[in-house]
Amino acid sequence: MGKIERFEDIKAWQETRNLVKAIYNRTNNNSKFNQDFALKDQLRRASISIMSNIAEGFARRTDKDFARFLYIALGSVSEVQSQVYVALDSGYITKTEFNECYRNTSETAKLIVGFLKYLTADRRLGTED
Numbered sequence: 001m002g003k004i005e006r007f008e009d010i011k012a013w014q015e016t017r018n019l020v021k022a023i024y025n026r027t028n029n030n031s032k033f034n035q036d037f038a039l040k041d042q043l044r045r046a047s048i049s050i051m052s053n054i055a056e057g058f059a060r061r062t063d064k065d066f067a068r069f070l071y072i073a074l075g076s077v078s079e080v081q082s083q084v085y086v087a088l089d090s091g092y093i094t095k096t097e098f099n100e101c102y103r104n105t106s107e108t109a110k111l112i113v114g115f116l117k118y119l120t121a122d123r124r125l126g127t128e129d
Contacts, residue, residue: 004058007055007059011111012108012115015108016050016054017051019047019101019108022101022104023047024044026092026097027040027043030093032090032091033087033093036090039086043083043087046076049073049079050073050080053070053072054069056069057069063120067119067120070112070115070119074109074116078109081102084098085098
């Protein structure tokens, strides 16, 4: 893994940025979704939380703190996944839009888990399992 100098270099953060843009586009461009203030706002907050926790954890400059914030981000990923089910069931998004969003969140989760494995591995002994 190359040296990461800024949180913007983190692939999971980049993937989440795309997710946030997609969520804002879908909630802004769908009048029914836009009027469901509770779901719209919660979905936006949860997706933003993923980005924010990745960035904040990185800024802490210790593996232990970074890992803690990545676990919080991972929880927000699951929250977004749960909320897109509500959006699908409410008819706010299509099955195709749901699948795209779910794929994006699943990819983000995989990237976060991979990063957690890297951060929590005992690298002093040369193991990264």
